[in-house]
Every structure is written in structure tokens, then in C-alpha cells.
Amino acid sequence: MNDNVTDNTSATDGSKRILLVCRHAPYGTSLARESIETALAAGALGVDITLLFINDGVWQLYNHQQVSVIAAKNHGAMLSALPLYGVERLLVDEKSLSERGIKASNLTDIAEVIDKDQVKHLLANCKVILSF
Amino acid sequence: MNDNVTDNTSATDGSKRILLVCRHAPYGTSLARESIETALAAGALGVDITLLFINDGVWQLYNHQQVSVIAAKNHGAMLSALPLYGVERLLVDEKSLSERGIKASNLTDIAEVIDKDQVKHLLANCKVILSF
Amino acid sequence: MILHTVNKSPYANQCLVDCLTTAATGDTIILIEDGVYGATAGPLFDKSLPQLSELDIKLYVLRPDFEARGLHLGQSVLHFSLVDDHRFVELVLEADKVLSWY
Amino acid sequence: MILHTVNKSPYANQCLVDCLTTAATGDTIILIEDGVYGATAGPLFDKSLPQLSELDIKLYVLRPDFEARGLHLGQSVLHFSLVDDHRFVELVLEADKVLSWY
Amino acid sequence: MKFTIVILGAPYSGETADTACRFAEAVIAQGHNIYRLFFYHDGVHNASSLVTLPQDEIQLPQRWQQLIDQYHLEAVVCIASALRRGVANDIEARRFGKPCGNLLEGFELAGIGELLDAAAHSDRLITFGPSS
Amino acid sequence: MKFTIVILGAPYSGETADTACRFAEAVIAQGHNIYRLFFYHDGVHNASSLVTLPQDEIQLPQRWQQLIDQYHLEAVVCIASALRRGVANDIEARRFGKPCGNLLEGFELAGIGELLDAAAHSDRLITFGPSS
Numbered sequence: 001m002n003d004n005v006t007d008n009t010s011a012t013d014g015s016k017r018i019l020l021v022c023r024h025a026p027y028g029t030s031l032a033r034e035s036i037e038t039a040l041a042a043g044a045l046g047v048d049i050t051l052l053f054i055n056d057g058v059w060q061l062y063n064h065q066q067v068s069v070i071a072a073k074n075h076g077a078m079l080s081a082l083p084l085y086g087v088e089r090l091l092v093d094e095k096s097l098s099e100r101g102i103k104a105s106n107l108t109d110i111a112e113v114i115d116k117d118q119v120k121h122l123l124a125n126c127k128v129i130l131s132f
Numbered sequence: 133m134n135d136n137v138t139d140n141t142s143a144t145d146g147s148k149r150i151l152l153v154c155r156h157a158p159y160g161t162s163l164a165r166e167s168i169e170t171a172l173a174a175g176a177l178g179v180d181i182t183l184l185f186i187n188d189g190v191w192q193l194y195n196h197q198q199v200s201v202i203a204a205k206n207h208g209a210m211l212s213a214l215p216l217y218g219v220e221r222l223l224v225d226e227k228s229l230s231e232r233g234i235k236a237s238n239l240t241d242i243a244e245v246i247d248k249d250q251v252k253h254l255l256a257n258c259k260v261i262l263s264f
Numbered sequence: 265m266i267l268h269t270v271n272k273s274p275y276a277n278q279c280l281v282d283c284l285t286t287a288a289t290g291d292t293i294i295l296i297e298d299g300v301y302g303a304t305a306g307p308l309f310d311k312s313l314p315q316l317s318e319l320d321i322k323l324y325v326l327r328p329d330f331e332a333r334g335l336h337l338g339q340s341v342l343h344f345s346l347v348d349d350h351r352f353v354e355l356v357l358e359a360d361k362v363l364s365w366y
Numbered sequence: 367m368i369l370h371t372v373n374k375s376p377y378a379n380q381c382l383v384d385c386l387t388t389a390a391t392g393d394t395i396i397l398i399e400d401g402v403y404g405a406t407a408g409p410l411f412d413k414s415l416p417q418l419s420e421l422d423i424k425l426y427v428l429r430p431d432f433e434a435r436g437l438h439l440g441q442s443v444l445h446f447s448l449v450d451d452h453r454f455v456e457l458v459l460e461a462d463k464v465l466s467w468y
Numbered sequence: 469m470k471f472t473i474v475i476l477g478a479p480y481s482g483e484t485a486d487t488a489c490r491f492a493e494a495v496i497a498q499g500h501n502i503y504r505l506f507f508y509h510d511g512v513h514n515a516s517s518l519v520t521l522p523q524d525e526i527q528l529p530q531r532w533q534q535l536i537d538q539y540h541l542e543a544v545v546c547i548a549s550a551l552r553r554g555v556a557n558d559i560e561a562r563r564f565g566k567p568c569g570n571l572l573e574g575f576e577l578a579g580i581g582e583l584l585d586a587a588a589h590s591d592r593l594i595t596f597g598p599s600s
Numbered sequence: 601m602k603f604t605i606v607i608l609g610a611p612y613s614g615e616t617a618d619t620a621c622r623f624a625e626a627v628i629a630q631g632h633n634i635y636r637l638f639f640y641h642d643g644v645h646n647a648s649s650l651v652t653l654p655q656d657e658i659q660l661p662q663r664w665q666q667l668i669d670q671y672h673l674e675a676v677v678c679i680a681s682a683l684r685r686g687v688a689n690d691i692e693a694r695r696f697g698k699p700c701g702n703l704l705e706g707f708e709l710a711g712i713g714e715l716l717d718a719a720a721h722s723d724r725l726i727t728f729g730p731s732s
Contacts, residue, residue: 028375037548041581055279064436068430071615123266126361130474131364157273158333160272160483162641163730166681187380188275191301198332198334200332202328203486232304260720263467269594272599353498373728455627458603464724480684481642520683520692551651553651554645566652570702600732
């Protein structure tokens with residue numbers, strides 16, 4: 001777990017921040033890629049942004065993605081660039097994981113798992129939502 | 133009910149025929165429109181074709197569609213042109229209707245309702261499937 | 265308070281259920297485009313709605329999209345209000361922010 | 367005998383369930399693109415699979431799409447076979463026709 | 469109040485662009501301002517000069533253009549999304565050795581920073597997701 | 601055996617075109633024939649000369665083009681779908697007063713009749729639906 005996000009209060013206090021809601025699986029559509037490109041731009045421009053991975057968006061964080069035959073770029077590798085750009089608040093909805101039988105150990109460790117109440121708190125307290 | 137399709141055996145005997153499977157609701161995407169344009173082209177060219185409306189495709193047959201504010205063409209009106217082009221085998225999946233709480237009286241009368249076994253028979257006996 | 269928009273048919277897509285799972289007390293939902301099929305009374309959909317009666321969530325349907333499809337109210341056990349594009353804009357203003365489900 | 371292709375995630379879209387409802391004994395199903403998530407063991411999905419054990423339906427998953435997503439077999443109660451693009455072509459030839467669910 | 473409208477869907481293929489355009493017109497009719505229109509993902513096709521609908525149908529790109537022109541709106545098309553989908557202005561077209569660009573007058577290509585700026589400076593931001 | 605491949609998805613926005621192109625390559629590698637490639641719905645964007653991906657990514661339109669050229673494939677783009685989505689050859693572009701067309705060499709615009717002909721004359725027809 002990333003040190004910067006272990007304090008749940010700070011991790012889910014989204015006031016004044018842009019919340020990027022990532023709901024789509026990688027590869028099938030380019031939405032996942034475009035949401036991460038938005039986050040990378042925010043990092044590069046110093047804009048404070050929080051990412052919430054929910055519903056099929058949690059698959060974006062799945063470990064061991066291996067792009068060889070398909071035309072797309074490795075989404076996991078794109079995501080791992082986020083902390084380098086200063087984007088460190090990556091939160092994952094616990095309920096979406098359990099519905100999909102995903103264990104936290106299946107995910108890249110750049111994201112923090114939060115529960116239903118924390119998701120509601122996050123949504124209630126951000127300033128604006130970009131939904132992908 | 134159209135006289136040409138009241139005989140269930142002929143209506144669902146799809147051997148040698150092209151089966152057009154229409155699974156999408158009208159308006160939300162242009163898939164429904166493109167499937168009907170394919171059927172109209174088949175009619176115009178004298179190609180034997182059968183249409184199966186299933187899943188959200190059954191909404192295409194819903195009565196009283198009123199396009200005024202939205203940009204799309206009236207889908208119900210497009211459909212009603214099919215018999216004029218000689219496309220007369222329009223079949224609707226009964227299960228899809230009941231799942232959506234749709235009564236046969238809510239539908240345009242150019243289509244015939246068929247049950248699950250007739251759907252399987254139709255799929256088993258056509259030559260080729262175009263799925264929209 | 266969040267205004268949620270939903271633009272997919274609940275018979276084809278999970279996003280209305282996902283929205284209902286996440287929406288909080290006092291939020292507002294507007295069904296647009298194929299999302300308006302959510303206002304029909306299909307047994308499939310009504311099953312997934314117990315949360316709504318508990319939470320105080322107001323439900324709206326975009327009238328032009330609803331009428332284009334030939335639909336009419338009175339088919340659902342829930343209360344939906346039909347709104348035009350102008351009222352849609354007001355709903356956005358009455359909310360603090362918008363979350364789009366698609 | 368029909369080969370069914372399914373390209374949407376069952377967690378987001380109804381089309382795998384729609385396919386299973388319609389598939390007949392002896393048919394074949396191949397999961398491609400986001401459809402490959404159907405081969406994971408989510409409780410949500412396994413609920414809707416009683417039909418499969420009754421019908422003799424063979425299940426395939428397109429390997430490049432599956433591996434791109436980091437997935438591995440052994441998570442599902444059902445038996446899926448991983449196939450490459452070449453085997454996909456053969457599956458199309460072994461069937462009489464193809465029905466695509468998307 | 470200042471609105472930003474994010475459009476993720478192409479005209480014709482789905483309903484997104486029609487809904488978003490009607491929404492924009494209603495915002496203006498009520499005396500509010502549009503801070504920015506941001507065309508992202510498949511929304512970039514709204515800015516294509518090559519889109520040609522049958523004469524009796526609503527030409528969405530021209531409808532946007534009229535709104536942009538009449539109310540001096542800022543209509544930003546994400547440059548990365550646009551190039552990947554075959555929408556380019558003359559400068560970009562030349563850079564990549566294409567005979568000519570297809571970006572409709574009134575629209576401008578720019579980076580994702582313009583979306584983040586809009587999120588920070590608008591009173592309300594609404595995303596119209598792809599309907600297909 | 602003769603295959604017809606129907607492509608309904610745009611490159612980049614979704615995975616459809618990549619899957620379909622890999623499938624076409626596998627068909628050929630196994631010594632089978634391709635009766636026709638038919639680009640319909642958003643698939644018409646595969647034929648756009650203006651699509652420009654980052655240099656290190658697979659340029660799908662050119663990958664199709666190479667396949668078409670090398671194996672003398674017939675690649676038909678539905679003319680109605682294409683014009684509505686901003687894909688046109690020079691003749692159509694001129695007809696509608698546009699400065700130039702953007703149809704990639706090797707692809708041809710034609711009507712839906714070509715799809716129906718392919719359905720009748722191929723041993724197998726497979727549709728790759730939009731993934732978005």
C-alpha cells in the first residue's frame with residue numbers, strides 16, 4: 001500500500017479536487033486509456049486529481065497484463081506511470097472487487113481499496129466529476 | 133397479424149435464407165437503423181431475408197414512436213416500409229417481450245410473436261446470420 | 265448532492281444498477297437516451313429497485329427521448345417525472361455536480 | 367451448429383446472458399475482447415450459468431485478449447479452453463454459421 | 469452560471485451528440501454561459517467537415533457550428549483523440565503528409581489541459597458519454 | 601473455404617478492428633480465401649486516410665491496406681455509413697463541396713447490396729461488432 005494514501009481521511013477527502021471516475025475495463029474500449037491520459041495530463045500540469053476505480057474499471061489495476069498480440073498499449077504499464085507524474089490518489093471500490101472475485105493481491109499496489117462508505121464520502125466531497 | 137406469417141412452419145423455416153438478428157434498441161445507437169436499411173436493401177434487391185427481433189431489439193417494434201425534438205428519423209415509420217419492399221418475415225421473441233413487460237398489443241402488427249422453440253428452430257435452419 | 269445521468273437500457277447494460285448502488289440519499293437521477301427504458305415496468309428491472317424506496321432519490325426521465333420511443337408512464341411502480349431539456353438544465357444547477365453513467 | 371461470439375464484459379453488459387439463453391445443445395461459444403472477463407469466477411456471473419451444465423456447450427476464450435488483461439484460468443467452475451487466432455478460424459469452420467453478441 | 473459540456477460520442481452513430489447539443493441550446497436559452505465545449509473520445513467526429521447526412525436530416529456538426537458562431541463559444545477538440553480518429557486541421561494534416569484536413573471552422577484542436585482547466589473554472593461540468 | 605468478414609467498429613476507439621484484422625490474417629495464413637471485407641457502421645473509420653496513431657503503435661488502416669494489397673482482397677466500405685461518419689472518396693467529397701476525400705487506397709465505397717451478395721456467396725460470414 002502506498003504510504004501517501006494509507007490515511008483514509010486524506011485519501012477520501014476530495015474537497016476542491018477533481019474526481020476521475022474510471023468505470024470501464026481496459027482494451028475493450030479506449031475509454032480507460034483516455035481516462036489515464038487525462039490523469040497523466042493533470043499530473044504534468046500540477047492539477048490535483050483523485051482517481052476512483054469502480055465497476056469494471058477495477059480491471060484496469062489487474063496485475064500481469066501482457067500485451068503481445070493485440071494492438072493496444074499495455075494499460076498496466078500506463079497506470080504505473082501515474083505516481084511518477086505525482087498522481088498518487090488511486091482508490092478502488094471494494095464492492096466491485098468482491099463482485100468480480102478479485103483479491104487485493106491481484107492488483108497493482110499503487111491503489112488503495114476503500115469501502116462503500118468511503119466511496120460515498122469521496123463522491124460527496126469532490127468539487128467536480130469527470131466520468132469515464 | 134400478417135396473413136403471410138400466420139403459418140408458423142413457413143415463418144420459422146429459415147433454410148437457405150439470410151437471418152437478420154436485431155438485438156439493439158432504436159435511437160440510442162444507429163445499429164437498429166442500419167439493420168433495417170439492410171433489410172430494405174434486401175427487399176429492393178429481391179433477396180430473401182427474415183428478421184428476428186430479440187432482446188432490446190423488440191423495442192424497435194413498439195407503437196406510437198414520436199420523433200419531434202430528437203435528431204433521429206422515426207424508426208417505427210422506417211420499419212413500416214419493410215412490407216412495401218417485400219420484407220414480410222418479421223418475427224419477435226416472446227421471452228424478450230415478457231421480460232420487458234411488453235404486450236403484443238403494444239407492437240406494430242407487421243411482426244409475429246414466436247416462442248423460444250421457434251427461435252431455436254429459426255436459428256438452426258437459416259443459412260447465414262447477420263447480427264445487429 | 266449529485267445528479268446522476270444514465271443513458272443505457274437496463275435490459276442490456278448494468279449501468280443503471282451500478283448507479284443505484286452508488287447513489288446516496290438526496291441524490292437525483294435522470295434517465296436519458298436508451299436509459300429511458302429504465303422507466304418501464306419490466307419485472308427484470310423492478311427486482312433491482314428496493315434501494316430506491318429507502319433512499320430519498322428523485323427520478324426524472326428526459327421527455328423527448330422517452331416519447332421518441334413510444335413509451336408512456338404508469339407502467340412502473342416507481343414515480344418518474346418527465347422533464348424537457350430546459351428542466352434538465354435546471355436539474356444540473358440544483359445539484360452540486362453531475363456523475364454520468366454510460 | 368452455431369458458433370457464438372461474445373465481446374462484452376458480463377459485469378457491464380447483458381449479452382453473455384442473452385447468448386446463453388438462446389444457445390442450443392451442441393453450440394459453441396467463444397469469448398473475445400472484454401467478453402473474456404466471462405471466464406473469471408465472479409459470483410455475479412456464476413449465478414447465471416445453470417443452463418450451461420445441462421446443454422452440451424463448449425466454451426472457448428481468445429488467448430491474446432485474455433492474456434492482455436492479466437487473467438488466468440482456474441478461477442471458474444466451468445471449463446474454458448484458451449485458443450489462439452488460428453484455432454478461432456477453425457472454430458468458425460467447424461460451425462455451420464456464426465452469431466455475434468455485442 | 470458557467471457550464472462546461474464534455475461530448476464523448478460521435479454524431480449519427482449514437483444519440484450522445486444530439487442530446488448534448490440540445491442541452492447546450494437549452495443552457496444558452498436560459499441565459500447561462502458555456503465556458504467551453506470539450507470534444508473527447510468519439511466526440512471528435514462532431515468537428516468533421518466530411519460528415520454528410522441525407523438532406524432531410526439534422527446535420528449535427530453544422531448545428532454545433534452555428535451555436536459556436538452565434539454565441540462565440542469555445543469549442544475544443546482533444547488533439548490526441550482527434551488525430552487517432554482521423555480528424556485533423558490543415559496544419560496537422562500537412563505535418564502527417566495528408567492532402568488536407570477536415571476540421572470544421574469554429575472548432576480548435578488543443579490538449580487535455582483545456583478539459584482540466586474547464587473542470588476548475590466552470591460552475592457545472594456535464595459529460596455526455598457515448599451511447600453506443 | 602471463402603470467408604466474409606464484417607467489421608462494425610472503428611480502429612483505436614475499440615478493439616473490434618484489431619480482432620477482425622488478426623482474424624483475417626489467420627484466415628489467409630491457413631490457406632483460406634476472403635471473399636470480401638465489409639466495413640459497416642463505425643467500421644468505416646478503418647478506411648480513413650486521416651487516422652494517425654502515435655508512431656510506436658499499430659496503424660490499423662495501413663495494416664488492412666497491406667493485407668488488401670498483398671492478397672488482392674475486396675474491401676468494401678458501405679457508402680451510406682461512410683458519408684454519415686465523414687469518410688468519403690474524392691468523387692463523393694467533390695459532390696458535397698468538400699475540399700478533398702479521405703478514403704484510403706485499396707478500399708472502395710459501395711452499397712449494402714455487397715453485404716447481401718457476400719452473405720449469399722461466402723461459406724462463412726463473421727461479424728465483428730463494436731466493442732464500445
